[in-house]
Amino acid sequence: MPSLNVNGQVRTHDAEPDTPLLWVLREELGLTGTKYGCGVAQCGACTVHVDGVATRSCVRPVASVEPTAKITTIEGLSPDGQHPLQKAWVALDVPQCGFCQSGMLMAAAALLKSKPTPSVQDVRENITNICRCGTYNRVQAAIMMATKA
Amino acid sequence: MTATTLPRSPARRRFLATGSATAGGLMLGFHVPMAQSQDTPGEVNAWVQVLPDETVVIRIARSEMGQGTLTGLAQLVAEELQCDWARVRTEYPTPGQNLARQRVWGNFSTGGSRGVRESHDYVRKGGAAARLMLVQAAADGWGVAPAQCSVDKGVISHAASGRRTTYGAVAAAAAKLPVPADVALKDPKAWTIAGKSLPRLDTVAKTNGSQVYGMDLTLPGMLNAAIRDCPVVGGKVRKFDAAAVMAMPGVKKVVPVGDTAVAVVATTWWRAKKAVDALPIEWDEGPHAKLGSAQIAQMLKAGLDAADGLVGHTAGDAKQALAGAAKVIEAEYGYPYQNHACMEVMNATARWTPERCEVWTPTQNGEAALAATAEAAGLPPARCEVYKIHLGGGFGRRGATDWVRQAVEIAKALPGTPVKLVWSREEDMQHGFYHPVTQCRLRAGIDASGKLNALHMRISGQSILAGLFPQNMRDGIDPVVFQGLNKGGAEGAFGYAIPNLLIDHAMRNPPVRPGFWRGVNLNHNAVYVECFLDEVAHATKQDPLALRRQLLAASPKHLAVLNAVAERAGWGTPAKPVNGQAVHRGLAQIMGFGSYVAACAEVSVSKDGEVTVHRIVAATDCGHAVNPQQIEAQVEGSFAYGLSAALLGECTLENGRFVQTNFHSYPVLLMAQMPAVETIVMPSGGFWGGVGEPTIAVAAPAVLNAIFAATGKRVRQLPLKNQDLKRA
Numbered sequence: 008m009p010s011l012n013v014n015g016q017v018r019t020h021d022a023e024p025d026t027p028l029l030w031v032l033r034e035e036l037g038l039t040g041t042k043y044g045c046g047v048a049q050c051g052a053c054t055v056h057v058d059g060v061a062t063r064s065c066v067r068p069v070a071s072v073e074p075t076a077k078i079t080t081i082e083g084l085s086p087d088g089q090h091p092l093q094k095a096w097v098a099l100d101v102p103q104c105g106f107c108q109s110g111m112l113m114a115a116a117a118l119l120k121s122k123p124t125p126s127v128q129d130v131r132e133n134i135t136n137i138c139r140c141g142t143y144n145r146v147q148a149a150i151m152m153a154t155k156a
Numbered sequence: 157m158t159a160t161t162l163p164r165s166p167a168r169r170r171f172l173a174t175g176s177a178t179a180g181g182l183m184l185g186f187h188v189p190m191a192q193s194q195d196t197p198g199e200v201n202a203w204v205q206v207l208p209d210e211t212v213v214i215r216i217a218r219s220e221m222g223q224g225t226l227t228g229l230a231q232l233v234a235e236e237l238q239c240d241w242a243r244v245r246t247e248y249p250t251p252g253q254n255l256a257r258q259r260v261w262g263n264f265s266t267g268g269s270r271g272v273r274e275s276h277d278y279v280r281k282g283g284a285a286a287r288l289m290l291v292q293a294a295a296d297g298w299g300v301a302p303a304q305c306s307v308d309k310g311v312i313s314h315a316a317s318g319r320r321t322t323y324g325a326v327a328a329a330a331a332k333l334p335v336p337a338d339v340a341l342k343d344p345k346a347w348t349i350a351g352k353s354l355p356r357l358d359t360v361a362k363t364n365g366s367q368v369y370g371m372d373l374t375l376p377g378m379l380n381a382a383i384r385d386c387p388v389v390g391g392k393v394r395k396f397d398a399a400a401v402m403a404m405p406g407v408k409k410v411v412p413v414g415d416t417a418v419a420v421v422a423t424t425w426w427r428a429k430k431a432v433d434a435l436p437i438e439w440d441e442g443p444h445a446k447l448g449s450a451q452i453a454q455m456l457k458a459g460l461d462a463a464d465g466l467v468g469h470t471a472g473d474a475k476q477a478l479a480g481a482a483k484v485i486e487a488e489y490g491y492p493y494q495n496h497a498c499m500e501v502m503n504a505t506a507r508w509t510p511e512r513c514e515v516w517t518p519t520q521n522g523e524a525a526l527a528a529t530a531e532a533a534g535l536p537p538a539r540c541e542v543y544k545i546h547l548g549g550g551f552g553r554r555g556a557t558d559w560v561r562q563a564v565e566i567a568k569a570l571p572g573t574p575v576k577l578v579w580s581r582e583e584d585m586q587h588g589f590y591h592p593v594t595q596c597r598l599r600a601g602i603d604a605s606g607k608l609n610a611l612h613m614r615i616s617g618q619s620i621l622a623g624l625f626p627q628n629m630r631d632g633i634d635p636v637v638f639q640g641l642n643k644g645g646a647e648g649a650f651g652y653a654i655p656n657l658l659i660d661h662a663m664r665n666p667p668v669r670p671g672f673w674r675g676v677n678l679n680h681n682a683v684y685v686e687c688f689l690d691e692v693a694h695a696t697k698q699d700p701l702a703l704r705r706q707l708l709a710a711s712p713k714h715l716a717v718l719n720a721v722a723e724r725a726g727w728g729t730p731a732k733p734v735n736g737q738a739v740h741r742g743l744a745q746i747m748g749f750g751s752y753v754a755a756c757a758e759v760s761v762s763k764d765g766e767v768t769v770h771r772i773v774a775a776t777d778c779g780h781a782v783n784p785q786q787i788e789a790q791v792e793g794s795f796a797y798g799l800s801a802a803l804l805g806e807c808t809l810e811n812g813r814f815v816q817t818n819f820h821s822y823p824v825l826l827m828a829q830m831p832a833v834e835t836i837v838m839p840s841g842g843f844w845g846g847v848g849e850p851t852i853a854v855a856a857p858a859v860l861n862a863i864f865a866a867t868g869k870r871v872r873q874l875p876l877k878n879q880d881l882k883r884a
Contacts, residue, residue: 040366052499101359141792145789
């Protein structure tokens, strides 16, 4: 049985090799915090980390992910919801409907990993996730707040 | 603390079905006056439940879709209840319960920015009645008068004897008391929970992946369905070849859905989606197989030229005044179809047996979803139930029930098995209820002294009510068409005093289904009025703010929000250039959904025609402000949604099909394009207005007027992306 390393655990699944990683996470492993929004890597709702890199999992065939690659989903971003970004998100009451927020947080976390003190311009250029409620300004403010934590 | 508004287990439902005064808890509340049944005057309704551990469960009838109504309505109940806010959690009552209990929770419908503005009175009275009963129960126990007792955060005290008890301790006794008929409500000036910028109740669950949306639901033994509906407007399925996909991994069944769609049911959604993509389907493309946007535009153009229209607002004699005007200014505008594009695509989970049908779905209208469930299930509503789940966006799209019917029809083919239907983004884009398409011709008559003496505004285009709720039309008129243009009333008083005015509608209904869409008619009406007034100001060499001030002299609330943004933005003083580019301002104001809103946009346009919206100052007077920081969030969000529409959004038809299928062809605003927003929340008191929608309407005209200031080019057809603003 094929396996994946998700949030520090080895998990097996029986999905076909061309199944997008998103659907393996959601339907085989029960990790529904990662969302389907478009299926064509446009909206970013499905963003997870693969070896620390923000990855739009809706277009990533599961067979292309090595069993040893370390996948992190929103459920594994922090053990207790206390990642500096999560704390900033709560402090600024960022989410509205919330559906895009897992992807926003994962994209932001990857950005801060590669660039711990981004400028506002860096944030605006790098966070390309879609939010229809319009939380962009609070997302931006929360990322900047987290860099100062 | 987080809100727990999860789908209920069967055990939980049985508990709820037993009604009040059970399990040692208190369920009491208040009659929605219009819903009170004559023969059950003593019935206790259920807004508030206090558990023995002092948890206060507040029932929320409206749907949470991001707009914050869950928190706002809970604040209103808690304010009157005087409970401990830290112990509040919320719960959705079900549409089936509402039906069984004579609609004790009133209207479930969540749209038109009505959540707070329509239910503030009865939810506050529900909280106040609960407080009176709890205090009475404590006082009875002590043998003292309730008036000698006081309450603070759910703790009841009798100062004279020093005795104290808690809501949880007296809840069971309180539940046995009669519900007080008359309850006084607090003066909003004395509010300590309502009116405050409290954090939302649902934030934490939305930052760690634990919030369950409809799409995330899993039930034991559940199968998954993907659907393909005819992509041609008005088309049907001619035939399909189920055998071609039955051997694909996980496929369980291929199910025709109505006469327009086919679904594949499989073990997982991805397998169902792959199979439906591979399914050979032959379409009967029907009567609109050649329909295109150009044809629809021609149909609307004819409406602009029609002699008469359905009259929405009239004063004086506009036609005569125009005929005698010293100068006539004329312009034509157009606004395209728009998809809602909620982040969470349409979905529902249904379980059908010959005896009962249950549906779990994110819906803006639980009662309509229940009716649709019953109809599709072929069962009476009393044997059906709908469990509402938080919405991953709604914007009006989830007021419909089309996907609910589909889910039930699919589940009927697999009796006893729960089936989750999830649309693909492509289905969602091509099977919307679209923001209606309209055009507008405006003619302004200027008298010899240069004053605006007459205005004829002819709107031509689609009526939502004619398409969806013809029973709600008034004498053949769709009043929604005139949002923001009315003589008076909560749905938008046209604030401008123009002696000779005619606003009329030539109804032209293309065969595309229209829908309510965050802000809807107010959005294009604001573009037409506010951009055209800007044209009039420039043509008569007046300052756009000065002209508006003069016309709004008798509309103080309209004027106040306009003045607030003009002053904060620095209207009349040059804006600071950004990166060497000149910055220009544009104004807009309108009233709608019970509130007064205005915006001043600061925009620059590069030589190549690239538009940057730097900053928007916005003002909202919604009467009473229940949660100012959430109003700010709604105002900011309104600019993201409104600017998406103005700059980028359009759905076009070719050969009867919508061309846009996903976010690559239906781009929306991204963070990089989002302006800074400064929100002035200026509640003037004395009325209750909505906040989720009105601000959308001022986004486009404020920016378009600023673009004119920057370029001298007047954009009259949206979206902006189709216009060339390059300068020679």
